[in-house]
Amino acid sequence: xxxxxxxxxxxxxxxxxxxxxxxxxxxxxxxxxxxxxxxxxxxxxxxxxxxxxxxxxxxxxxxxxxxxxxxxxxxxxxxxxxxxxxxxxxxxxxxxxxxxxxxxxxxxxxxxxxxxxx
Numbered sequence: 001x002x003x004x005x006x007x008x009x010x011x012x013x014x015x016x017x018x019x020x021x022x023x024x025x026x027x028x029x030x031x032x033x034x035x036x037x038x039x040x041x042x043x044x045x046x047x048x049x050x051x052x053x054x055x056x057x058x059x060x061x062x063x064x065x066x067x068x069x070x071x072x073x074x075x076x077x078x079x080x081x082x083x084x085x086x087x088x089x090x091x092x093x094x095x096x097x098x099x100x101x102x103x104x105x106x107x108x109x110x111x112x113x114x115x116x117x118x
Contacts, residue, residue, distance in 0.1 A: 003073035003091040004066050010089075010096070011061050011075070017054040023047035027095040034101040 001009070006025065013022045026032070026043045033039035040049045053059065064084075065076040075087040085103030089096050 001094065002068060003071060003089065004068040006091055006094065006096070007066055007073040007075055007089055008063070011063055011077075014050075014059070014061050017059075019047050019050035019054055022050050025096050026099075027092070027097050030096055030098065032096075032099045032101075034103070036103065 010022070010025050013025070023043050023046055026046050028043050029041070030043055030046060031039050031041050032046045032049065040046050060079050061075075061077045062079060063075065064078055065074075067074040071091050073089045073091060075089065076084075077086065078084045083103060085101060087099060087101040090098040
């Protein structure tokens, strides 16, 4: 599969809230850096991050666009609550090696009635 197809499958799995299966998209030493948070390193840590996030909020990713450039896929997304963001995924040998996401953390916390750090 090419990077664009992999990210389409990643979104399907994300929308099911399945942290275990979602982790299978990542290499063992992958890095997931959501810029509003510290980078998460390693497949197991990424799996735990998603498990924690899915336990705290119901998240839905609606694809607006997916672009592909070599080993990179770029995802523009929105959710039903009006949040928007984008993600950059470097894919190598069919697995995500690096992911960086941009979204507004304060809007996310407010939309999901989660505590806002002081």
